Amino acid sequence: MRFRTYNFVKQIQTFCNPRNHQFSTLTTHTEFARRQFVKRPLKLTSIVCVYSSDNKKHLLDIDKQKEALQDVLEQKKIQIKDTEQRLRQKGVEIVRDLKQQKEITGQILKEKKQHLVKDILETKAKVREKFEEVVEKENVFTIPNILCMTRIAMSPYLGYVILQDNYNLALGLLVFAGITDVLDGWIARNWKGQSSKMGSFLDPMADKILIATLFISLTWQNLIPLPLTLLIVARDIALVAAGFVIRYISLPPPKTLSRYFDVTHATAQLAPTLVSKINTAIQLLLVGTTLASPVFGYVDHPALQALCALTAASTVVSALSYLVSKDTYKVLKKKL
Secondary structure, three states: OHHHHHHHHHHHHHHHOOOOOOOOOHHHHHHHHHHHOOOOOOOOOOOOOOOOHHHHHHHHHHHHHHHHHHHHHHHHHHHHHHHHHHHHHHHHHHHHHHHHHHHHHHHHHHHHHHHHHHHHHHHHHHHHHHHHHHOEEOOOOOHHHHHHHHHHHHHHHHHHHHHOOOHHHHHHHHHHHHHHHHHHHHHHHHOOOOOOHHHHHHHHHHHHHHHHHHHHHHHHOOOOOHHHHHHHHHHHHHHHHHHHHHHHHHOOOOOOHHHHOOOOEEOEEEOOOHHHHHHHHHHHHHHHHHHHHHHHOOOOOHHHHHHHHHHHHHHHHHHHHHHHOOOOEEEOOOOO
């Protein structure tokens, strides 16, 4: 049944073809249909084969619409390709612009960094100059200071000579040290430009180093009592430590080691008390007479013992005077 129906449809299509010579009359087609379905007729509502100029025109319109749609699709494809190309070029341009902007920004930051470092260094130099201006600079290479350094340098040798029992040479060195002590004070007071703030610290420090060396060496030789030596050395160490503290307090910021030990920066001036000067004189008298005792033969003389007691008392009183006096040192300020 299906095979016969299919053949019938194919034959109908063939007859409906306008090129078929059998499509001459409608009667021929009707007779053909009647013969094919005489035994088992099909339920067809209508079979119409119409070939006209309107159908042909309609088919042509469809072809034109198809071609127009194809043209539109081709144009869309071209537009899409152009858009993709423009997007690709835009992406390349954006990447190139970002790289250029990054290089420009990096160069600008580098220049700003250089300017900032330069400004910091210039500011630091200016601040250092300002701080340097606050502290008074002076010439420390003066004759009194050189004489003080000479006494400091010869003190260890003087102690060595005493330990070797060479009291004659030791006495000569002590006389020479005393002459330098007198000279440096006289030159500083009478010669212009020879007085210095550093000398106010250096001169008493030289005296204390010399006296401490003499006391220690003479005590080792059993010529001076040990308690007296310990008292004098403890007092001198306390005064030297106080000098370092005063230096630190009087030094303006920045408080660096290089500026702290720069002797050209005078920050304070020491003013020894009258009691301290008397005590120094008594101590020198004691070590001088004690050092001369082996030479002149008056070791353990009662006068030396009395002088030792006097030295101990003056040492204690001078230590208390530094604590009580308010004019022991003076912090230097810039002169306006």
